[in-house]
Amino acid sequence: MFFTVLTIFPEMFDPFWEHGIIRRAIEQKLIWASAINIRNFAEDRHQVTDDRPYGGGSGMVMKPEPLAAAIRDASQTLPGAKTVLLTPQGRMFNQQMARELAACVGLVLVCGRYEGVDERICHDLIDYEISIGDYVLTGGELAAMIIIDAVTRLIPGALGGEDAAEKDSFSDGLLEHAHYTRPRVFEGREVPEVLLSGHHQEIERWRLASSLMRTLLKRPDLLKNRELRDEELEVLKSWGSQIGEILKFHRRKHE
């Protein structure tokens, strides 16, 4: 998969390309990634990429000409790649969108700065407007890194274990189960016995229960209108009957 980032601060990406899963994916030629300076496409000798907003007001706006030239150049270099503008106006990024983007041949990620980009860029040069959250950043670069990171780890082989990404939070719409590693006892807290049992079925059932409980407690919104798998239904029913017993006992005690 190809990633081209258009930014006035390409050097921000140097450390990003050189560490962890992203570095390994580049070394394994699972991804090709480059950050291009939009200033290279500004024709004036000061390579100006921003100007004052029409209608007045504070701040500056990114000029359309250098941006359009940069996007067209990147799109020619990456035939079939989708162009993405990182903006608070965009569709909210999530794991499902990461999966969709991972199916693309490439992404041209446009990073705004200042108050944003001239609106005329969005009309016919941008395929997707994506937001990473309802807050305002000083630039789209961090958002571009988040998208490249979340998409790259979904590329087969990027995480090492073939199926590692399938076990992700949100991969099945639930939060991930609790994780434990050595030591068996840490500051008086023990690792759940079942995880030491070697009973893979029991361990899978425990992990499912852990996932459901964490999702129920921390993100009940994720369970709303979500189809339950049989084994999930079984776990919730068992909890339901246990809660039923407790309530029955409570009612009897207070009649």
Ligand code: 4FV
């Ligand atoms: C942003 C977001 C974001 C807006 C003006 C860059 C800034 C500045 N991008 N998700 N939230 N962008 O705040 O993606 O140009």
